[in-house]
Amino acid sequence: MSRVGATATSRLEFVTARDQLIQLISDEAVFHGDFTLASGRKATYYIDLRKLSLDHRASPLIGDVLLDLIADLPDIDAVGGLTLGADPLANAVMHRAGARGLALDAFVVRKEPKDHGRGKQIEGPDVRGKRVVVVEDTSTTGGSPLKAVEALRREGAEVVAVAVIVDRATGAQGVIEAEGVPYLAAISLDDLGLTPQ
Numbered sequence: 001m002s003r004v005g006a007t008a009t010s011r012l013e014f015v016t017a018r019d020q021l022i023q024l025i026s027d028e029a030v031f032h033g034d035f036t037l038a039s040g041r042k043a044t045y046y047i048d049l050r051k052l053s054l055d056h057r058a059s060p061l062i063g064d065v066l067l068d069l070i071a072d073l074p075d076i077d078a079v080g081g082l083t084l085g086a087d088p089l090a091n092a093v094m095h096r097a098g099a100r101g102l103a104l105d106a107f108v109v110r111k112e113p114k115d116h117g118r119g120k121q122i123e124g125p126d127v128r129g130k131r132v133v134v135v136e137d138t139s140t141t142g143g144s145p146l147k148a149v150e151a152l153r154r155e156g157a158e159v160v161a162v163a164v165i166v167d168r169a170t171g172a173q174g175v176i177e178a179e180g181v182p183y184l185a186a187i188s189l190d191d192l193g194l195t196p197q
Helices: 003-013 017-028 049-053 058-069 087-099 143-154 172-178
Strands: 030-036 042-047 078-082 105-109 131-139 158-167 183-188
Touching: 017 030, 017 049, 017 058, 017 183, 049 058, 049 087, 049 131, 058 087, 058 158, 058 183, 078 087, 078 143, 087 105, 087 131, 105 143, 131 143, 143 158, 143 172, 158 172, 172 183
Parallel strands: 078 105, 078 131, 131 158, 158 183
Antiparallel strands: 030 042
């Protein structure tokens, strides 16, 4: 291999999954214009992480970034959150954990309990008595992760953290921490060259 090739390879090795994810989000998931967020708030940009959470390039990066974010939390059994946004994130984390030799399950929290069958609100392995992390792509008010936290607590799970990919710096952290749940964010608006709104 030429020396130039070796240098290029060496540089690539230092680009972390987080760096790559930040670049992908900046390039492909930040849209500028006039938007109304799920919270009802107005914004001049929209971060569409669902566009990337279902993308073959970004999914492994999301799994690695979220795994690294929760790495210091001991004895985590499962990750998941409110459907639909959290579903691909939880699956990405589960698969990347498996690739690292870690046993980590995923779960899905329905917005409401099913009105048929077993009437479940949480799908996947039983979470009762398990230490779980709620994952979210972005959170403006903290409402979606808290809805998941409430459902999980009703089922007897111990929610040890909420982990989000991008923190919009709009108060979600304070709302979630007020409920006694640590809030972890992998990427800030500053990382994306954006300002809070």
